[in-house]
Amino acid sequence: DTGVSQDPRHKITKRGQNVTFRCDPISEHNRLYWYRQTLGQGPEFLTYFQNEAQLEKSRLLSDRFSAERPKGSFSTLEIQRTEQGDSAMYLCASSLVLSNTGELFFGEGSRLTVL
C-alpha cells in the first residue's frame, strides 16, 4: 500500500494522559499536513511541514500539541495532558510542492477519544 498511513487508527485515553500519533506520507511527497476534524465539521488545519521544516502552525495548536518530522519522512503529533475537547479525528495528508493540482492525499485518520 503506497498511500498515507496513520497509526493508531483508534486511541482511547483518560484525561491528562499523553498520546502520540504517527503519519507515514506517500514516499515522494515533501509536504505533510495535520488536520483535526470533529463531528459535523470540516477538517481544521493544525500544521504543515515541508520536508523537515515546520512552516506553519494554526492558532488551534495550543502548547500542549507538538508535531515533528525529524527526517522529512514520517511525522508524529503528540498531545500532552489530554482534555475531553481534544476528542476528534486527527487527519494526516501529504502532497507534492509542485503538484499541478494542489491535491492533498489523506490518510484514514486517527480517532482520539478522551474519557
Added chain:
Amino acid sequence: QKEVEQNSGPLSVPEGAIASLNCTYSDRGSQSFFWYRQYSGKSPELIMFIYSNGDKEDGRFTAQLNKASQYVSLLIRDSQPSDSATYLCAVTGYSTLTFGKGTMLLVSP
C-alpha cells in the same frame, strides 16, 4: 482569517436528479478551489479542482467558479445513492487548504 461557508444540509435529491452544492469563500486571494467527498467514517477524497472562472466538467461532475462573487459550486448529474456523502469545499492560497463544514447529500433510490 480565511472562511469557507457551506450549507450543512442535508440536501435530499431523488436518484437520477441533479444535485447542486454551493460554497462561498472570504479570501479574494484564494487561487485554487477543491471539492472533496467524505463518506461517513472515512477520510476526504478529491473529486474535482478548478482554478479559472467558468465551468469544468468531469464525467457526472461539473465545478463552477465565479471569483468576482467568491462563489464555487458542484453539480452532480444523474445522482446515485452511492453519491450520498458529505461534500467538502476547500480553498487555498499558497500552501494550506481551508475547508468548509461540508454539505451532506442524501440520494434516495
